[in-house]
Amino acid sequence: MAYTTINKHTAHFNTKLFTGNSSTNAITGVGHQPDLVWLKSRSGANDHQIYDSVRGATKYLRAESTDAEGTASTGLTSFDSDGFTVGSAGTTNNNGADMVSWNWKAGTTSIPSGSTTDPSAVSINTTAGFGIYKITAPSSGNYVLKHGLGATPKMVIVKRTDGNQKYMVWHHTFSNATNDYLQLNDNAAKASYATCWGTMNSTDCTIATGGTLDTGGVHIIYVFTDIKGYSKFGSYTGNGNADGTFVYTGFKPNWVMIKPIDVAQNWQIHDIKRDGYNPNNDNLSSNNTNTEADNKFIDILSNGFKNRTNGALNVSGDDYIYMAFGQTIVGSNNVPCTAR
Numbered sequence: 495m496a497y498t499t500i501n502k503h504t505a506h507f508n509t510k511l512f513t514g515n516s517s518t519n520a521i522t523g524v525g526h527q528p529d530l531v532w533l534k535s536r537s538g539a540n541d542h543q544i545y546d547s548v549r550g551a552t553k554y555l556r557a558e559s560t561d562a563e564g565t566a567s568t569g570l571t572s573f574d575s576d577g578f579t580v581g582s583a584g585t586t587n588n589n590g591a592d593m594v595s596w597n598w599k600a601g602t603t604s605i606p607s608g609s610t611t612d613p614s615a616v617s618i619n620t621t622a623g624f625g626i627y628k629i630t631a632p633s634s635g636n637y638v639l640k641h642g643l644g645a646t647p648k649m650v651i652v653k654r655t656d657g658n659q660k661y662m663v664w665h666h667t668f669s670n671a672t673n674d675y676l677q678l679n680d681n682a683a684k685a686s687y688a689t690c691w692g693t694m695n696s697t698d699c700t701i702a703t704g705g706t707l708d709t710g711g712v713h714i715i716y717v718f719t720d721i722k723g724y725s726k727f728g729s730y731t732g733n734g735n736a737d738g739t740f741v742y743t744g745f746k747p748n749w750v751m752i753k754p755i756d757v758a759q760n761w762q763i764h765d766i767k768r769d770g771y772n773p774n775n776d777n778l779s780s781n782n783t784n785t786e787a788d789n790k791f792i793d794i795l796s797n798g799f800k801n802r803t804n805g806a807l808n809v810s811g812d813d814y815i816y817m818a819f820g821q822t823i824v825g826s827n828n829v830p831c832t833a834r
Contacts, residue, residue: 500724506599506622507724507819509749509767516582516589524577529600529617529626530716531570531578532557533585534778536592536768536786540585545570545578547600548615548626549714555653557780558679563655592786594768594778596749600626606642608697613715618642623719628655631707636692639699645719647694648727649817651678652701656712664691665815667729668755675706676753676815681781684755724820729755734810738801745820746796751780752807752816762807766794766821773802 500506504525512521514535529547534540542557543566551572552565568581578595580587587593600617618625618641625641641647650664661678668674671694673686692700699717701707720726726743732754733739749765760779768776768786772793776786791807793800799818801808 500621500721503724503748503820506619506624507748508597509765510577510595510597511767512593512595514587514589514591514593516584516587518571518579518581519587520574520579521577521595522574524595524597526597526599527573527575528578528597529573529619530598530624531573532596533570533580534594535585535588536594536776536778538588538591539783539785540588540591541783542780543569543586545573546617546626546714547573548617548628549655553655555655555714556679557661558782560658560660560679562657594765594786596765598622598624600624602642606640609640612637613639616642620644621721623721623725625717627715627717629707629713629715631703631709631711631713633709634703637701637703637707638692639701639715639717640697641699641717643717643719644696646696647699647717648720649718650691650694650699650701651716652706652713653678654708654711654713657708659708659711662690662706664694665729665755666694666727667815673705676755678761678780681758681760681779683758718817726818726820727816728818729813729815732801732808732810732812732814734804734808736802736804738803738808740795740800741798741816743798743818743820747794747799747818748821750792750794750799750816750818752792752814754807754809754812754814756813757809759806762791764792764794764799 533543544555568583572579600619602618612629613627615628648666652662663676689702690705751763753761763778764775773790
């Protein structure tokens with residue numbers, strides 16, 4: 495787990511709610527200039543829209559779809575110093591719609607040392623353990639991405655942007671780290687392919703052409719690593735009890751996404767802003783366009799989260815992965831307090 499100091503989580507990640515107005519809408523109060531913005535209507539069955547600064551404003555991907563990148567001149571039109579601006583597009587700013595945005599800060603645009611001609615563009619935040627990379631896949635073999643994070647990746651998401659392709663997800667807890675993958679756009683269980691991934695270490699993120707990358711295709715890659723007191727990429731096993739499994743993260747999650755890996759079931763996204771109190775933590779799913787639901791799956795606690803159903807995210811014996819980003823640090827320098 496990487497160690498650094500994050501004194502204010504909103505400088506690196508924040509959930510921001512807003513109301514659509516079908517016009518120019520400058521969203522402020524994010525706490526930083528985001529490099530990855532994920533937008534979803536809470537009150538309408540609209541697409542998930544993913545924008546990042548490496549591909550550029552107006553360029554979107556749909557989380558629930560295998561479609562290639564699209565351009566929306568009235569979608570997200572700029573990344574601003576304390577948020578972003580959206581235009582009149584209905585998916586991102588429909589009049590009166592209750593919207594949620596999840597915002598991550600990257601930042602440094604220097605290509606990491608040791609890289610070849612690719613990646614063509616990057617945005618890297620070593621403090622928060624997050625990087626965005628735009629690459630062109632080779633004709634064959636492994637692509638070795640020099641990620642520049644200084645710590646071993648814990649989760650990797652890959653999407654082709656110039657053609658249709660599923661989102662390929664790698665998580666460090668997979669039993670077969672070379673072959674296993676999940677799809678962010680689908681509720682499918684974990685699957686395996688001959689070779690999807692290779693070496694993951696403090697300098698390299700290795701991705702296989704033919705398994706994960708499409709030959710010659712342009713891809714966007716999101717790489718994450720753990721930061722104590724701020725982010726965690728882990729796993730747990732359900733206990734099938736309404737007094738469900740407790741998952742320790744070491745901080746209060748601001749945002750958490752959970753997926754069972756052995757059965758077909760939705761990715762579930764929770765945050766502390768859309769409802770903000772237990773047990774009514776509303777959920778959205780990355781793999782469908784459904785409106786926000788109040789399923790009361792989890793309690794969000796000061797040091798992790800706890801399942802509150804005997805099914806869904808807590809089926810007895812089922813294994814789950816999650817990614818979580820923290821609301822606040824506990825103690826100093828991101829080190830959780832110890833009891834006295």
